[in-house]
Amino acid sequence: MTKIHRLYAMTHSLYSGRARAYLIKRGIPFEELSSGHESFKHEVLPKGKLPTIPTLVTPEGEVIRDGAAIIEHFEVADGRPCQPPGPRQQVISALFDVIGSDGLLRPAMHYRWNYPQDNLHFIRYHFLHSQRDIPERQEKTDYMMNRMRHAAQLFGVIEQSQTLVETLYKAYLEALNHHFERYPYLLGGRPCIGDFGLLAPMYAHLGRDPHPARLMQQYAVRVYRWVERMNRPDQDAPEYIDTGSDFLTGDEVPSSLLAVLRVLAEDFIPETQAAAECINTFLAEHRPEAGTAAVGRLANPLGSADFSVRGHPISALAQPYRFYLLARVQTLYADLPASDQTLVKDMLHACGMADVLWIKLDRQLGREGNLEVWQ
Numbered sequence: 164m165t166k167i168h169r170l171y172a173m174t175h176s177l178y179s180g181r182a183r184a185y186l187i188k189r190g191i192p193f194e195e196l197s198s199g200h201e202s203f204k205h206e207v208l209p210k211g212k213l214p215t216i217p218t219l220v221t222p223e224g225e226v227i228r229d230g231a232a233i234i235e236h237f238e239v240a241d242g243r244p245c246q247p248p249g250p251r252q253q254v255i256s257a258l259f260d261v262i263g264s265d266g267l268l269r270p271a272m273h274y275r276w277n278y279p280q281d282n283l284h285f286i287r288y289h290f291l292h293s294q295r296d297i298p299e300r301q302e303k304t305d306y307m308m309n310r311m312r313h314a315a316q317l318f319g320v321i322e323q324s325q326t327l328v329e330t331l332y333k334a335y336l337e338a339l340n341h342h343f344e345r346y347p348y349l350l351g352g353r354p355c356i357g358d359f360g361l362l363a364p365m366y367a368h369l370g371r372d373p374h375p376a377r378l379m380q381q382y383a384v385r386v387y388r389w390v391e392r393m394n395r396p397d398q399d400a401p402e403y404i405d406t407g408s409d410f411l412t413g414d415e416v417p418s419s420l421l422a423v424l425r426v427l428a429e430d431f432i433p434e435t436q437a438a439a440e441c442i443n444t445f446l447a448e449h450r451p452e453a454g455t456a457a458v459g460r461l462a463n464p465l466g467s468a469d470f471s472v473r474g475h476p477i478s479a480l481a482q483p484y485r486f487y488l489l490a491r492v493q494t495l496y497a498d499l500p501a502s503d504q505t506l507v508k509d510m511l512h513a514c515g516m517a518d519v520l521w522i523k524l525d526r527q528l529g530r531e532g533n534l535e536v537w538q
């Protein structure tokens with residue numbers, strides 16, 4: 164009998180899109196359940212530790228909370244099928260995973276919450292139906308929606324920054340659309356880890372909520388198709404006619420993809436720098452014991468990263484998770500022979516992303532019992 168995994172996830176959830184697409188593309192049988200399901204609270208949460216989605220329950224009953232951990236579980240077991248072989252491609256793939264997980268929260272939240280005339284009815288349906296049909300259902304729905312609306316501000320979307328957020332997003336969308344004119348996935352004919360990470364903001368929010376989905380359909384058809392493609396088990400790339408079904412040969416990273424990173428670097432680099440400073444100050448002041456959780460619910464008390472982009476100040480929640488994933492980029496780089504390091508460094512210099520190799524927290528992050536912890 165086929166072994167079925169249970170994925171606790173929701174259609175409108177940003178991080179769910181990443182794990183779901185991975186399971187679909189890898190052909191791993193699963194059923195999706197809402198975190199509003201009775202079993203989540205009683206059977207899953209005690210092992211998952213935090214009520215976040217996605218959380219996976221394996222057929223053997225193992226509980227894995229966190230999208231990156233879910234993907235890592237299968238990657239380790241199956242010989243890393245979604246990691247490209249070459250050093251440049253590996254670093255690019257890992258970097259897109261960080262950017263997708265933590266670097267596009269402002270456009271995702273802005274386009275969801277600041278166009279209520281187009282989005283509200285649609286969003287409310289999803290929030291409402293993630294609650295069980297109990298007497299407090301409406302109240303709980305309002306509470307959850309207000310909490311996420313507020314999160315948009317915590318991530319740096321306020322009235323004064325909205326125009327900048329849109330300008331940066333549109334430049335990125337245009338560059339990504341240009342990249343997909345030649346390639347169905349980031350690195351050629353099949354998805355890498357970075358495709359799954361990038362899908363997180365690009366599916367539930369930017370590719371599905373009415374206002375930004377229309378924007379994508381009208382101005383970035385190729386990106387819209389990639390979002391669809393990432394949710395299908397086959398390659399779904401008929402329009403490319405003669406594309407291969409593997410990563411690009413010769414460790415090639417197309418210049419069109421570096422152009423996308425050049426746009427993203429504009430806020431990703433100063434934000435990463437400022438977040439590291441903020442978290443390092445927190446670490447110096449609080450000296451958390453080894454094993455202390457480095458992840459919490461939103462608005463955890465680490466403080467905000469203050470930085471500016473094109474002369475506009477932005478203040479955004481500093482989250483250790485960005486550095487948990489960034490450490491993977493840095494480990495990949497550190498493990499390379501010197502000649503390959505030079506190749507990677509030159510590539511990242513060319514797109515304004517070289518600093519991702521050096522920006523570090525003063526303490527490392529690990530994972531214990533489904534939580535990211537300070538080491």
Ligand SMILES: N[C@@H](CCC(=O)N[C@@H](CS)C(=O)NCC(=O)O)C(=O)O
Binds near residue numbers: 177
């Ligand atoms: N690092 C986690 C983050 C998961 C996460 O924050 N998920 C959101 C939904 S997109 C959530 O469950 N939020 C509920 C909460 O924070 O209470 C992952 O990548 O899976």
